[in-house]
Amino acid sequence: MSTDPQATAASSPAFEFKSGVITIPVLNLFSTDINVITHQLREKIKQAPEFFTNSSLLLDLSMLQDQDLNLALLVDAIRNSGMRPIGVRGGTAGQHQDAKDLMLPIMAAQNSTSSSKQEAPAKVEISTQKIPEPVVSTTITSTIINQPIRSGQRVYVKGDLIIITQVSAGAEVMAEGNIHIYGTLRGRALAGVQGDESAQIFCSDLQAELVSVAGNYRISEDLDESNRNTPVQIYLNNQALIIKNI
Numbered sequence: 001m002s003t004d005p006q007a008t009a010a011s012s013p014a015f016e017f018k019s020g021v022i023t024i025p026v027l028n029l030f031s032t033d034i035n036v037i038t039h040q041l042r043e044k045i046k047q048a049p050e051f052f053t054n055s056s057l058l059l060d061l062s063m064l065q066d067q068d069l070n071l072a073l074l075v076d077a078i079r080n081s082g083m084r085p086i087g088v089r090g091g092t093a094g095q096h097q098d099a100k101d102l103m104l105p106i107m108a109a110q111n112s113t114s115s116s117k118q119e120a121p122a123k124v125e126i127s128t129q130k131i132p133e134p135v136v137s138t139t140i141t142s143t144i145i146n147q148p149i150r151s152g153q154r155v156y157v158k159g160d161l162i163i164i165t166q167v168s169a170g171a172e173v174m175a176e177g178n179i180h181i182y183g184t185l186r187g188r189a190l191a192g193v194q195g196d197e198s199a200q201i202f203c204s205d206l207q208a209e210l211v212s213v214a215g216n217y218r219i220s221e222d223l224d225e226s227n228r229n230t231p232v233q234i235y236l237n238n239q240a241l242i243i244k245n246i
Helices: 005-011 034-047 071-080 093-101 112-118
Strands: 026-028 056-060 084-089 142-145 154-157 160-163 172-175 179-185 188-191 201-206 210-213 216-219 232-237 240-245
Touching: 034 071, 056 071, 071 084, 071 093, 084 093, 154 160, 160 172, 172 179, 179 188, 188 201, 201 210, 210 232, 210 240, 216 240
Parallel strands: 026 056, 056 084, 142 160, 154 172, 160 179, 172 188, 179 201, 188 210
Antiparallel strands: 201 232, 210 216, 232 240
């Protein structure tokens, strides 16, 4: 019995579009010297090869507005280092054209709030006009996981994440809010992944491959011996990642 392929195609969707949120490392470039960038990038990858190798990478050109950049050479250097550029953010019209020639999409620039952190105005005028304070919802959703997070698993939640057991080596947990781990953290934990600098990580036994708050991270080799195998609190203070025994 024959089947009409057109009827099958019409009744059985071959795909669907779904919204999703993923974390992508961003390379904020301050120099156009390809040799220097390549050397420092490879040194960084050596520190945590399992985190960086074959990882997607967004190139932020915001700080190179008045500098000439050989984008094609940079992309080749990054690919040879084992990472995969997927787009550019910021930069000039010429740099955007170079990106299009390389089939790299142009991502939206950072919002004005982020930009204001990079450039401090010489003089700030303070208005005396009273502005009504916005109403901010304090409702925070929490996700509780009772099973161990095994190697190769990735967990992402929009609010706070509470894990009753352990996070194994090779596993990754991410939250837009805080992360609480009542067992051992051997894998990677990333809190405040949408830029919330007030987010924190708490765990009962720190043996992590990587910990990060709002993009500020520290890998296993950078952990202080006094913090290993102990309960800790991890948070940001003036853009510095603080790991404190509790």
